[in-house]
Amino acid sequence: MAPSIRHNPPSTALPDFRNLGVWLRILLGVNLLGLLWVLARNNDWHQLSNEFVDAALWLEPPLFVLLPLLHLLNPRLESLPPRIGRSMVLALVLLVAGMQHLLLGAAFDLGSLAAGLPHALFWAGLAAICMLGYFSWLNTLYSPALAEARLLALTARIRPHFLYNSLNAVLGVIRHDPKRAEAALEELSDLFRVLMKENRELVLLSDEIGLARQYLELERLRLGERLHVDWQIECCPPDTLMPPLMLQPLLENAVYHGIEPSETNATVTVNIGVQGKRVRVVISNPTHASVHGHGNQMALGNIRERLMLFYDLEADLVVTDRDGRYTVAVELPLRQQEST
Numbered sequence: 001m002a003p004s005i006r007h008n009p010p011s012t013a014l015p016d017f018r019n020l021g022v023w024l025r026i027l028l029g030v031n032l033l034g035l036l037w038v039l040a041r042n043n044d045w046h047q048l049s050n051e052f053v054d055a056a057l058w059l060e061p062p063l064f065v066l067l068p069l070l071h072l073l074n075p076r077l078e079s080l081p082p083r084i085g086r087s088m089v090l091a092l093v094l095l096v097a098g099m100q101h102l103l104l105g106a107a108f109d110l111g112s113l114a115a116g117l118p119h120a121l122f123w124a125g126l127a128a129i130c131m132l133g134y135f136s137w138l139n140t141l142y143s144p145a146l147a148e149a150r151l152l153a154l155t156a157r158i159r160p161h162f163l164y165n166s167l168n169a170v171l172g173v174i175r176h177d178p179k180r181a182e183a184a185l186e187e188l189s190d191l192f193r194v195l196m197k198e199n200r201e202l203v204l205l206s207d208e209i210g211l212a213r214q215y216l217e218l219e220r221l222r223l224g225e226r227l228h229v230d231w232q233i234e235c236c237p238p239d240t241l242m243p244p245l246m247l248q249p250l251l252e253n254a255v256y257h258g259i260e261p262s263e264t265n266a267t268v269t270v271n272i273g274v275q276g277k278r279v280r281v282v283i284s285n286p287t288h289a290s291v292h293g294h295g296n297q298m299a300l301g302n303i304r305e306r307l308m309l310f311y312d313l314e315a316d317l318v319v320t321d322r323d324g325r326y327t328v329a330v331e332l333p334l335r336q337q338e339s340t
Contacts, residue, residue: 014077014078014082014085014086014089014132014135015135015138015139016074016078017067017070017071017073017074017077018071018074019311019312019313019314020312020313020314021312021313021314022135022312023067024313025134025135026063026067026131027063027067029130029131029134030059030063030127030131031056031059033127033130034052034055034056034059035052035055037055037123038051038052038055058100058101058120061100062093062096062097062100062124065096065100066092066093066096069092069096070089070092073088073092077089086132089128089132090125090128090129090132093124093125093127093128094121094124094125094128097120097121097124097125098117098120098121098124101117101120101121102117163192166184166188166191166215166218167188168222169184169218169219169221169222170184170185170188170218170221172221172222173221180221184217184218184221187214187217187218188218190214191211191214191215191218194207194211194244194245201244202241202242202243202244202310202335203241203242203243203244204238204239204240204241204337205236205237205238205239205240205241205242205272205279206238206239208242208244208246208247208248209231209233209247209272211245211247211248212247212248212251212270215248215251215252216229216251216255219255219259223255223259223260225265226259226262226264226265226266227255227259227265227266227268228265228266228267228268229267229268229269229270230267230268230269230270231270232269232270232271232272232273233270233271233272233273235272235273235274236272236273236274236279237274237336239336239337240274240279240334240335240336241335241336241337242279242281242332243303243306243307243310243332246281246303246306246330247270247281247283249299249302249303250281250283250299250303250328250330251268251270251283252299253285253299253300253328254268254283254284254285254326255268255285257285257287257288257326258285258286258287258288258326259285259286261288262286262288266285266286267285267286268283268284268285269282269283269284269285270282270283271283271284274334276334277333277334278331278332278333278334279331279332279333279334280329280330280331281329281330281331281332282327282328282329282330283327283328284325284326284327284328285325285326286324286325286326287321287324287325287326300317300319300328303317303330304317307330307332310332311332311333314332314333315330315331315332315333316330316331316332317329317330317331318331
């Protein structure tokens with residue numbers, strides 16, 4: 001089954017330790033707890049920075065060991081009942097913290113290590129419990145039901161614009177080419193079959209490209225030879241997964257802002273490729289004087305929100321406007337359909 005927004009764990013489950021956003025929150029959260037601990041025991045403000053550096057010496061090494069371990073163990077942890085998974089995470093934290101205490105204590109000749117070990121384990125366990133509690137609260141705040149409802153609402157914003165433009169395209173040819181109009185209505189029916197889905201799961205890149213091609217065929221009814229599309233997609237595996245309805249609104253923007261205002265033929269470039277463990281989607285169109293204003297911001301904001309829902313901080317969307325070309329570049333983690 002393709003990953004979906006429902007892969008977000010319920011409020012009692014563990015976070016996805018493969019997600020960079022989760023890593024960042026753990027690093028910030030643990031260091032914030034360390035800072036609060038330093039502030040609570042500080043008696044001389046002039047020594048505060050030195051005390052925090054000393055605390056960081058004990059905080060950072062176990063984090064740099066724990067995070068890769070949790071990343072590797074994440075599939076196993078996800079398969080366990082939530083209570084057992086949390087217990088395993090806590091046990092792993094205590095194990096790493098204990099080993100780090102003994103190793104650093106011996107390296108810096110800190111005297112009796114056994115006396116300080118319970119103290120170190122207590123604070124490590126407390127930090128782990130606090131972070132697990134934070135992620136539990138965060139997942140409750142952004143529960144799957146709320147996230148799915150929000151995703152459906154975001155998807156619904158696309159439909160009225162798409163319907164309006166598509167019906168206008170069909171009306172433009174219905175008199176002089178009724179057969180083409182009939183075929184276009186069949187294409188429109190196929191497209192809306194996709195649009196009416198719940199669209200909470202990642203979809204195959206090949207399906208997204210097929211949907212985008214159908215949309216562009218409808219636009220060619222209005223624009224004719226003025227619309228050219230340069231597809232550069234040979235380097236991307238067909239089983240690559242991406243959020244649904246991502247290419248179509250970006251292409252709609254490119255056509256609306258780059259092709260419609262043009263008095264001559266113009267080209268939209270679509271480049272999709274894989275770089276390491278990242279998928280990069282780049283859509284570029286010619287720019288013109290501010291004919292349509294800044295209406296593309298709604299679609300871009302929509303896609304940013306959906307990328308956040310699916311990937312947290314692992315996806316990125318960058319817009320550039322220079323040398324007569326408007327370019328939208330989307331980067332997201334490479335995920336591929338699991339073989340059955």
